[in-house]
Amino acid sequence: MARSHWMTAAAVQMLLLAGGLAATPVLAQQAPAAASAQASASDRLGLKDLAMMERVGDPRVSPDGRRVIYAVTTTDWAGNKTQTGLWMVDADGAAPARRLPISDGGVSGARWAPDGQAIYFMSARGGSNQVWRADRDGMAAAQVTTLPVSLSGFRFTPDGKALVLGVSVYTDCETLDCTKDRMAERAKSTQQVYDRMPLRVTCP
Known part of the structure; x- marks a missing residue:
């Protein structure tokens, strides 16, 4: 025991x-x-941290394959707005990327000209969204289109000699000036009435 x-x-x-x-x-x-x-x-990470991150997109290789242009979007937190600039880098990475001077004023949808000697892009720096043309180094730009309404996009024709422009219009307006006047009237109102379902069509 x-x-x-x-x-x-x-x-x-x-x-x-x-x-x-x-x-x-x-x-x-x-x-x-x-x-x-x-x-x-x-x-x-907080909401502001995410919003302040630079966003890179829309890379485009030059026709000769030596350069790449791409967009960098930054956020102005205090001003509650964003701005997109255009950057260029050598395809072989031999030199650091550089921000192009034509970025001042905002840039979107940048594309190389078919011959690689110019850069076309859209910007609202002239008051409405239009197509602008810059030299291949992005040092200076000149306005190409002067339509009475803002453009939604553009592309080159197959032969590279002309541009196809995208514009939002009222289907019952016969001229772009008519659409411009209708949009101006619409902008004065703080209310909007829909009497039918909106329809969006995407073309290839």
Whole structure:
């Protein structure tokens, strides 16, 4: 009987020791985990962090394959607006990327001319969204189109000698000036009424 009590007491003591030894690493693991959770919460990306990230897109390789132009969009948080600039980099990466001077005033939809000697892009720097043409180094630009309404896009004809322009118009207007006047009237109102479902068509 005495031996049985001794074995029982020894087993209990071993369990207690084992429990104590096991508890120490668990507590040691919990403390850093809590500190790590607090640190990760403070380092977490917020809405402003995401909004202020530069966004790169629309890369276009020059016809000779030596250069790439691409758009970089930045956010003016205080001004509640974004602005897109045009950058160029050598395709072989030999030189650092550079922001083109024509970016001042905003740039979108930049495309190389078929011969690679010019860059065409859209910008509203003249008051409405129109097509502009710059030299291949993006140093200076001149306005190409002067339509009474803003353009939604453009592309080159297959022979590269002309541009196809995209314009949003009222289907019952026979001239672009008519669409311009209708848009001006619409802009004066703070309310809009829909009497039919809107329809959008995408062309290849």
